[in-house]
Amino acid sequence: MATETYVGAIDQGTTGTRFMVFDHSGRVVTSAYEKHEQIYPEPGWVEHDPAEIWEKTQSVITSALQKADLTADQLEAIGITNQRETTLLWDADSGTPVHNAIVWQDRRTTDRVEELEAEDKVEWIRGKTGLEADAYFSATKAEWLLDNADPMKMQRARPADVRERAEDGEILFGTIDTWLIYKLTGNHITDVTNASRTMLFDIHEMEWDEELCEEFDVPMAMLPEVRPSSDDNYYGTTDSEGFLGSEVPVAAAFGDQQAALFGQTCFDEGDAKNTYGTGSFMLMNTGEEAVESEHGLLTTVGFQRSGEPVQYALEGAIFVTGAAIEWLEDMEIISNASESETLARSVDSTDGVYFVPAFTGLGAPHWDGRARGTIVGMTRGTRREHVVRATLESIAFQTKDVADAMEADSGIEMTTLRVDGGAVKNNFLCQLQANIVDSTIVRPQVDETTALGSAYAAGLAVGYWETLDELRDNWQVDREFEAEDGKNVARRHERWQEAVKRSLDWARDGSD
Ligand code: ADP
Numbered sequence: 001m002a003t004e005t006y007v008g009a010i011d012q013g014t015t016g017t018r019f020m021v022f023d024h025s026g027r028v029v030t031s032a033y034e035k036h037e038q039i040y041p042e043p044g045w046v047e048h049d050p051a052e053i054w055e056k057t058q059s060v061i062t063s064a065l066q067k068a069d070l071t072a073d074q075l076e077a078i079g080i081t082n083q084r085e086t087t088l089l090w091d092a093d094s095g096t097p098v099h100n101a102i103v104w105q106d107r108r109t110t111d112r113v114e115e116l117e118a119e120d121k122v123e124w125i126r127g128k129t130g131l132e133a134d135a136y137f138s139a140t141k142a143e144w145l146l147d148n149a150d151p152m153k154m155q156r157a158r159p160a161d162v163r164e165r166a167e168d169g170e171i172l173f174g175t176i177d178t179w180l181i182y183k184l185t186g187n188h189i190t191d192v193t194n195a196s197r198t199m200l201f202d203i204h205e206m207e208w209d210e211e212l213c214e215e216f217d218v219p220m221a222m223l224p225e226v227r228p229s230s231d232d233n234y235y236g237t238t239d240s241e242g243f244l245g246s247e248v249p250v251a252a253a254f255g256d257q258q259a260a261l262f263g264q265t266c267f268d269e270g271d272a273k274n275t276y277g278t279g280s281f282m283l284m285n286t287g288e289e290a291v292e293s294e295h296g297l298l299t300t301v302g303f304q305r306s307g308e309p310v311q312y313a314l315e316g317a318i319f320v321t322g323a324a325i326e327w328l329e330d331m332e333i334i335s336n337a338s339e340s341e342t343l344a345r346s347v348d349s350t351d352g353v354y355f356v357p358a359f360t361g362l363g364a365p366h367w368d369g370r371a372r373g374t375i376v377g378m379t380r381g382t383r384r385e386h387v388v389r390a391t392l393e394s395i396a397f398q399t400k401d402v403a404d405a406m407e408a409d410s411g412i413e414m415t416t417l418r419v420d421g422g423a424v425k426n427n428f429l430c431q432l433q434a435n436i437v438d439s440t441i442v443r444p445q446v447d448e449t450t451a452l453g454s455a456y457a458a459g460l461a462v463g464y465w466e467t468l469d470e471l472r473d474n475w476q477v478d479r480e481f482e483a484e485d486g487k488n489v490a491r492r493h494e495r496w497q498e499a500v501k502r503s504l505d506w507a508r509d510g511s512d
Helices: 050-067 110-118 122-129 138-148 162-167 176-185 210-215 256-263 322-330 339-345 384-410 427-437 449-462 468-474 489-503
Strands: 006-012 016-022 028-035 075-082 087-091 171-175 189-191 225-227 249-255 272-276 280-287 298-303 311-318 354-356 374-376 416-420 440-444 477-481
Touching: 006 050, 006 176, 006 449, 016 050, 016 449, 028 050, 050 176, 075 176, 075 256, 075 449, 087 138, 087 176, 110 122, 110 138, 122 210, 138 162, 162 171, 171 176, 176 189, 176 249, 189 249, 249 256, 249 449, 256 272, 256 280, 256 298, 256 311, 256 449, 272 384, 272 449, 280 298, 280 384, 311 384, 322 384, 339 384, 339 427, 354 384, 354 489, 374 489, 384 427, 384 489, 416 427, 427 440, 427 477, 427 489, 449 468
Parallel strands: 006 075, 075 249, 189 225, 272 416, 416 440
Antiparallel strands: 006 016, 016 028, 087 171, 272 280, 280 311, 298 311, 354 374, 440 477
């Protein structure tokens, strides 16, 4: 009997790296995970060591294969999914990073973004990239690295200026997908979804934008080639002399949220998913049209298969959802995340309490960096159960605000919403969400949809899976939550919006 073959997915996230191996039915055969160091050189700055990320990537691949007694030859392809926007530069000759990677959360370039705002460049940037001008995206991070990375540290005979060397193609730019593709295959390539988060890429023309590169003083010679997320021509293969000892095609890459959209098989226009982790990210496939948002959402590339048109998506990013549950734990209001469900069920309402967990400001659709956490409506009778229930309601109401914005922008009515992420284990939250958005909430069996999405894209590229229908067939429902007539949902949503208003524009520089 022929040896069984599989597809592997590298899921390189903000806190750690996972390698998962999937079989033909989309089941997880083996996996391994390792964390990496979070480096905080100054308040508001966050860095990762790219060399450590590469080490951990090799190590999780090796140990996952070992655990299941598999050989690299049994992998038909590898796909990559990654933390988005995180940016690094490396030396083309030695493959050595010239500085730590600047992580998406890093705020060091906020002043530069304020400059863009003062110069009225926000609309211009949105028009080309679909993004809100923000330090979150790669452009200002690359600019900072080119200005500040120390050439003396590059261990080169010729310590020329970093930007000058970048102009000569001696220094390369990449997001984490690009870094891993480079290390695995030796080729300098990114995929369309990651390119769409750099703020240097025109999502309509689907190419690096000369004017934006000029604005941020990023030499175009240092940018990677942009390829489909699922690429029949592969980005390259691993080296038979390398750590895997085998030539495995690296055939797909995806930003993490786009990978989850693909893993949830949201292949058609109007399909939407929401991932509930530390924060939440709702993405809706808008088909071949890049829908411009008038309600505070981002327009982004959803995915592209070789030889097929680009599929766009609308994205709503909510900063704090699961993290509000973590805050309840830190405050010792609950002892673990799952207790939130029991406590919320033990009362039949929040007794008029609303909690807006705007700890780091509010993202979509409000975009207010000065909003702060606010609890309103408390009385002498308020108990912790009410606050806990209000916290879960805040996750559902924030999602409702983003879902409303999405329906308004796309003109598509959302009848079902596919969910994933750590917080969807909470059945109370899922039912509440169904009632509040008045849609069916569908939770799949495999909750590692991010890794699954990149495995699917890689497997399609090499013919391990032939059609999208096969993948649709693999997708299995764990549980569906039908919208029930929740008590006074419309009125409670109005009250929630009033609570949001009270949280806005609270933080002031230098005073509390
Ligand atoms: P990330 O990928 O952002 O690290 P995960 O998808 O692993 O996040 O989800 C972790 C988040 O889910 C945490 O913020 C945690 O508080 C939340 N969470 C986990 N279990 C529950 C639960 N039963 N109810 C509500 N929230 C939960």
